[in-house]
Amino acid sequence: MQIEHDPNERRPTNAIWWALLAVVALQWTWYFYFFKPDWIAVGMGAFTAGVFISWVVDITGNKWPFSGTGQR
DSSP states (O other): OOOOOOTTOOOOOOHHHHHHHHHHHHHHHHHHHHSOOOHHHHHHHHHHHHHHHHHHHHHTTSOOTTOTTSOO
16 A cells, blocks of 8 residues: 655744744743742753653654654
């Protein structure tokens, strides 16, 4: 059984994730510039990010999601 495939199909870009990363980085920079760091909140945020990253790695089968060369 053959799967129909369009050879001219465009692969969606990951631009939204890079934009989101930039927004989060600017928010952290703004926060540390104007406020004294609350290290408990920073630690909880780092732990939450670690759990989220572990979950993403697990569901993607340890594949690098930003690979633009098709090495998935």
